[in-house]
Amino acid sequence: MSQPPKLSDKHYLASHVGECPTSMPVFDDVVKKPPIAPPKLTAKGCVNGPTDRYVAALETAAHKERDKALAGMGAASVERPGTFVPTKGNGRIVGAVEGRPEGAEFEANGQRYVQVGQGRAGNPVQLAKIGTEVHLIIDLPRSYLVRLKSCGANSCSYGSGAMARDTSVPLAVKLEPGESVGEPMTLHYDQFFLQLEPIKYIDCGQPPP
Numbered sequence: 001m002s003q004p005p006k007l008s009d010k011h012y013l014a015s016h017v018g019e020c021p022t023s024m025p026v027f028d029d030v031v032k033k034p035p036i037a038p039p040k041l042t043a044k045g046c047v048n049g050p051t052d053r054y055v056a057a058l059e060t061a062a063h064k065e066r067d068k069a070l071a072g073m074g075a076a077s078v079e080r081p082g083t084f085v086p087t088k089g090n091g092r093i094v095g096a097v098e099g100r101p102e103g104a105e106f107e108a109n110g111q112r113y114v115q116v117g118q119g120r121a122g123n124p125v126q127l128a129k130i131g132t133e134v135h136l137i138i139d140l141p142r143s144y145l146v147r148l149k150s151c152g153a154n155s156c157s158y159g160s161g162a163m164a165r166d167t168s169v170p171l172a173v174k175l176e177p178g179e180s181v182g183e184p185m186t187l188h189y190d191q192f193f194l195q196l197e198p199i200k201y202i203d204c205g206q207p208p209p
Contacts, residue, residue: 027143027193034146034192035061046149046199058192062141065189073185075128075135082171084121085113103136105181106172113172114181125173128185132178135185142190150196 036057042048070077085108104115116125116136128135175181 027145032144034058038146038148042151044151044199046151048151051194051196055194058194062191065191066187069187069189070128075130075185078127078129079124080127080173082116082119082121082123082125082173084169085172103181103184112175114175115172117171118168119171121169121171125171127173133180133182134175135182138184138186140186140188142188144190144192145195146192147195147197150198152198152200
């Protein structure tokens with residue numbers, strides 16, 4: 001299962017559609033001009049104020065590039081809900097798609113499915129479609145940073161230390177009558193992320209116990 005990536009923490013602000021992949025993108029060392037001009041800088045050479053609109057503009061540009069990559073391969077994007085399909089086995093409930101590779105086609109309760117990976121049930125999954133053939137999408141974008149100085153100081157925030165509960169399950173997507181499953185489709189396109197670096201650093205010290 002693949003969606004355009006999301007990357008958002010105290011250093012990076014970016015865009016997303018869906019949940020996958022959850023790993024950090026690999027950034028290209030090449031400096032490339034972003035498709036959207038960065039926010040206007042102050043006399044100090046830094047950004048003063050929120051950057052949400054700029055991040056949204058970068059997100060929109062990445063979506064357009066992804067759509068162009070799909071169209072260039074003669075495919076259209078279709079979105080369907082991911083479904084967890086349980087089945088009984090050895091006296092316990094197991095995922096019907098567990099142990100199957102992504103892209104595997106199977107049938108359960110008279111309905112045909114294709115395995116799309118891990119995720120949260122009900123969340124939308126994007127597939128590529130050419131005629132009656134559907135393809136899983138593998139996003140391999142070229143990622144670039146837009147590095148800017150942020151006016152002000154860094155913030156000191158500490159997490160609770162508690163690990164978030166993993167609610168992902170093996171997901172499958174229903175196949176429509178007459179549809180078949182083709183080979184996964186790899187997409188290459190440009191995407192840009194905003195990196196903000198404060199002009200002043202505060203020593204946050206040790207986090208509270």
